[in-house]
Amino acid sequence: MKRLGPAFLMLAVLVGRSEAQDTRLARLDSKVQARVGALLDSARTLGIPTEPVVDKALEGAAKRAPNERIITVVRSRFNELVAARAALGGGAMDPEIIAAADALHAGASAQVITALRAQRPNVPLTIPLAVLADLIARGVPPDTASTAVLALAKTPSTDAQFAALRDEVERDIAKGVPPAIAPSARTRGLPPGARVPAAATTAGPATGGLESGPRKP
Amino acid sequence: MHESDEVIERVVTALRRDVVAFAPDFDARVMGLVREEPRAVPVRGIWSWMTRPRTVRVTPIGALALAAGLAGVIALAARNEGPAVNGIEQAPPGTVIQASATQMMEFVFVAPSASSVAIVGDFNDWEEGGSPMRRKNQPGVWTITIPLAPGRYHYTFVVDGTEWVADPLAPRTIEDDFGRPNSVITVGDATT
Numbered sequence: 001m002k003r004l005g006p007a008f009l010m011l012a013v014l015v016g017r018s019e020a021q022d023t024r025l026a027r028l029d030s031k032v033q034a035r036v037g038a039l040l041d042s043a044r045t046l047g048i049p050t051e052p053v054v055d056k057a058l059e060g061a062a063k064r065a066p067n068e069r070i071i072t073v074v075r076s077r078f079n080e081l082v083a084a085r086a087a088l089g090g091g092a093m094d095p096e097i098i099a100a101a102d103a104l105h106a107g108a109s110a111q112v113i114t115a116l117r118a119q120r121p122n123v124p125l126t127i128p129l130a131v132l133a134d135l136i137a138r139g140v141p142p143d144t145a146s147t148a149v150l151a152l153a154k155t156p157s158t159d160a161q162f163a164a165l166r167d168e169v170e171r172d173i174a175k176g177v178p179p180a181i182a183p184s185a186r187t188r189g190l191p192p193g194a195r196v197p198a199a200a201t202t203a204g205p206a207t208g209g210l211e212s213g214p215r216k217p
Numbered sequence: 218m219h220e221s222d223e224v225i226e227r228v229v230t231a232l233r234r235d236v237v238a239f240a241p242d243f244d245a246r247v248m249g250l251v252r253e254e255p256r257a258v259p260v261r262g263i264w265s266w267m268t269r270p271r272t273v274r275v276t277p278i279g280a281l282a283l284a285a286g287l288a289g290v291i292a293l294a295a296r297n298e299g300p301a302v303n304g305i306e307q308a309p310p311g312t313v314i315q316a317s318a319t320q321m322m323e324f325v326f327v328a329p330s331a332s333s334v335a336i337v338g339d340f341n342d343w344e345e346g347g348s349p350m351r352r353k354n355q356p357g358v359w360t361i362t363i364p365l366a367p368g369r370y371h372y373t374f375v376v377d378g379t380e381w382v383a384d385p386l387a388p389r390t391i392e393d394d395f396g397r398p399n400s401v402i403t404v405g406d407a408t409t
Contacts, residue, residue, distance in 0.1 A: 024342055055339040056394070059371065062343040063381070063395040073394045095368040099403070102369055130369050130403035137401070159405040 022054060027061045028070070035071050039078045048081045049094040052101065080104045087113035088125070099129035106136040112146040119153045127159035128152075131166045138170055139179035148183035319366045320404055326350065326384065329357030331376045336361055338372025338399075347375055371399040 022040070025033050036057045043050045056077040060070035084100035085092055087110040092100075100113050112132070116125055128149055135145035152165055165183070172182040328334055337347030340363055350359040374382045384400035393399075 027345075052339075055343065055371070058343040059339075059399075060395050062337060062345065063397050065395040069395065099369050102401070124367075126367060126369065127403060127405045130401075133369075134401065134403070163405065 024054060024058060028057055029067050032057065032061075032067050032070050036074055039074060043078060043081070046082060046085070048078075048085050049097055051094075052081060052098050053078050077101070077105075083110055084113065086110070088117050089114070092117075093124065093126075095126040096124060096129065099126045099133065103129045103133040103136075106133040107142040108132050108136060108146055109142070112150065115150060116153055119150065124159075127162050131162045134166050135169060135183060138173055140169065140173075140183055141180050144180055144183055319364050321362050322365050322402065322404065323360055323362045324350070324372075324384070325353075325386075326359045326374050326382075327357050328359060328374075328376055328382075331357075331359070333377055334359040335375045335378075336363075336372055337375055339370040340365060340372065346378070350374075365402070365404045367404050369401060369403045371401055373397065373399050 025036060028036060036053065039053055040050050043053055053074055056074045057070060060073060065073075080101040081097060083104055084097045087104075088096055088100055103113060104110065113125075113129065116128060116132075120128070132145055132149045135148065136142050140148075148165065148169075149162070152162060169179075169182045173179050324336055326334055326336075334350045335347035336350060337343050341348050348361055348363065350361040352358070353360050372384070374384065376382055381397040383398040387400040387402060
């Protein structure tokens with residue numbers, strides 16, 4: 001036993017180090033590393049995904065942002081993830097939490113995310129939440145975008161239909177339709193369970209772009 | 218006769234003279250004693266050794282180290298259970314998003330005058346230099362195909378190693394956190 005004690009102690013130290021340290025963080029300044037490490041510990045404790053926090057820190061380092069800016073942005077990202085998880089409730093998957101955090105970051109309210117979960121308790125919300133964030137990013141007011149997404153969520157819509165809604169709204173905006181009314185033009189008079197956007201039958205898994213953006217080869 | 222032969226002869230004579238006589242019941246007594254010994258059954262012996270109570274002396278630091286070591290082993294096992302693919306944790310059982318839903322996504326960027334174009338983002342840890350894109354047959358068209366699990370990723374293009382350019386054909390993030398805008402790609406699940 002006397003021989004095993006130091007061995008277990010060494011094992012514990014090694015495991016603890018591997019849990020606490022992410023080799024990718026070596027790219028960060030030591031002060032930033034410590035702050036990010038503390039946030040990662042909190043994220044693990046709270047059960048929220050740690051990768052978006054790491055990603056944001058690495059993005060800041062890659063873009064040569066000042067240390068204080070990196071810390072501020074990473075903390076903000078962490079807070080959004082915490083709020084996203086709270087809005088989605090227990091059992092939320094990591095991709096959903098990340099998409100919800102993006103929606104919050106874009107300007108959507110936590111209440112909308114909670115309402116979306118209530119409408120679709122057993123269906124992944126990654127794409128609907130991503131569409132919500134994308135619509136707001138395209139200039140659609142958060143309330144208008146939320147109304148459109150919630151309206152479509154009331155129907156048994158697929159992810160492809162949500163993606164199609166976004167693509168159609170983006171197309172309308174590109175044609176000159178004001179962002180504030182583009183979604184309502186697409187969702188007006190939506191009978192429950194009946195509306196299928198025109199592009200839904202051809203739309204595959206959602207992508208971030210239009211015809212020549214990122215796509216499946 | 219050699220001298221060694223004489224020595225041997227003397228030894229043989231002495232041995233013949235001092236013959237040890239065993240008692241007639243010698244064999245029976247020996248076998249009786251053997252039968253009285255408990256039978257050696259290896260499994261029962263090990264079980265007996267394992268179940269026999271005994272006192273183990275452990276120092277407080279030793280006990281702590283043992284507990285921490287066991288906790289570490291459990292933590293390591295737990296880390297290996299849920300593989301993460303570019304930050305997208307494997308979904309719990311019973312959900313439709315699975316690791317097998319990873320899809321090949323092609324990124325296209327048009328930069329006729331560029332000598333090199335790379336893509337950096339959440340999916341390659343914003344690695345310095347990123348993932349280099351290749352020229353397609355058409356002049357100025359750069360492409361790369363990246364496997365992505367369902368999820369939402371931020372990315373941007375780096376032209377000639379210095380110029381950061383958001384994808385003009387993809388939605389940008391609403392806020393520019395670090396002074397250089399990102400694009401966003403959301404990969405859905407083909408089953409939903």
